[in-house]
Amino acid sequence: RAKADGRRMLQVFDPEMDRQTRERYALQHDLRTAVAHQELLLHYQPQARIDGTICGFEALARWRHPKRGLVSPATFIPLAEQDGSIVEIGEWTLREACREAASWPSPLQIAVNLSPVQFRFGDLASLVHSILFDTGLAPGRLELEITEGVLIRDAQTALTILRRLKSLGVKIAMDDFGTGYASLASLQSFPFDKIKIDRSFVSGVAGNGQSAAIVRSILTLGAALGMPVIAEGVETEEELDFLRAEGCAEIQGYLLGKPQMIEIYAEQISGRGGRFDYREIKSPALL
Ligand code: C2E
Ligand code: MG
Ligand code: MG
Ligand code: MG
Numbered sequence: 001r002a003k004a005d006g007r008r009m010l011q012v013f014d015p016e017m018d019r020q021t022r023e024r025y026a027l028q029h030d031l032r033t034a035v036a037h038q039e040l041l042l043h044y045q046p047q048a049r050i051d052g053t054i055c056g057f058e059a060l061a062r063w064r065h066p067k068r069g070l071v072s073p074a075t076f077i078p079l080a081e082q083d084g085s086i087v088e089i090g091e092w093t094l095r096e097a098c099r100e101a102a103s104w105p106s107p108l109q110i111a112v113n114l115s116p117v118q119f120r121f122g123d124l125a126s127l128v129h130s131i132l133f134d135t136g137l138a139p140g141r142l143e144l145e146i147t148e149g150v151l152i153r154d155a156q157t158a159l160t161i162l163r164r165l166k167s168l169g170v171k172i173a174m175d176d177f178g179t180g181y182a183s184l185a186s187l188q189s190f191p192f193d194k195i196k197i198d199r200s201f202v203s204g205v206a207g208n209g210q211s212a213a214i215v216r217s218i219l220t221l222g223a224a225l226g227m228p229v230i231a232e233g234v235e236t237e238e239e240l241d242f243l244r245a246e247g248c249a250e251i252q253g254y255l256l257g258k259p260q261m262i263e264i265y266a267e268q269i270s271g272r273g274g275r276f277d278y279r280e281i282k283s284p285a286l287l
Helices: 002-010 015-031 073-083 086-101 116-120 124-135 155-167 183-189 209-225 237-245 262-269
Strands: 040-049 054-065 069-071 109-113 142-146 171-177 194-197 229-231 250-252
Touching: 015 054, 015 073, 040 086, 040 262, 054 073, 054 086, 054 262, 073 086, 086 109, 086 116, 086 124, 109 171, 116 155, 124 142, 124 155, 155 171, 171 183, 183 209, 194 209, 209 229, 209 237
Parallel strands: 054 109, 109 142, 142 171, 171 194, 194 229, 229 250
Antiparallel strands: 040 054, 040 250, 054 069
């Protein structure tokens, strides 16, 4: 009797769930033509040394949907990973970001996110090689951000690709560090050029003992392994002061600047001889 009830419960039609599912499929369908229809764009967020000197920007994808407006990557990247369209989107992102960065003064670097799916389909190292050649960007100015997801499925193949990428001269950063299952093991398996502390540990670090302990231990780990650490999601002066006191090398976050169209940062990029102070670009609301 109870079993029968359970089965009946599972068959209950949920119109809300149905609507969400159809919406996801519709979005996923539209996404397949987003590159061809030139609906994707990149926003750029500054990254700086702890003294406020800007060293580069992270490229973050946005989708301008013809009817829904700007769609967040948190929504469309997972959809693109599911049906493989991330391969085309990822290639577009990489090419566009490198093309943009090639026009900047040479000390400035560009960071680009890679999806684990890009490691499984297509020849990623050859793609990066040809994009660097086509855009003329020096390999040392490109940093590829990967998450532990890359190393979870078929770690051996992923490591081979990462080594080929490094031999091109590009840098590899471990993104969202501390949020996955295999954090420590992944640091041991590959010499990352940088560790990015996830925003969830950084926000409120100044007033939260647990976050502070985690951030300190990641900084200690980075120092021991010779991997510089960048903190993402730095929003307040208190967080910045904490990170400086604890020896963090670099920061990224709203305190420095939000992801924006690159035109917003044009003045900081051109004609400053490669030295920029984050106080010059902080939006007035933060001053
Ligand atoms: P991520 O690579 O960890 O990027 C950092 C995210 O944190 C960005 O969200 C950025 O806008 C946000 N953020 C930075 N500083 C702050 C801050 O101070 N406060 C707060 N509240 N947020 C901050 P966004 O742009 O929505 O991107 C989300 C994620 O989508 C990225 O996380 C990345 O994993 C993924 N993504 C974005 N662009 C691409 C892409 O071109 N390719 C791939 N594979 N993934 C991408
Ligand atoms: Mg990233
Ligand atoms: Mg991150
Ligand atoms: Mg993140």
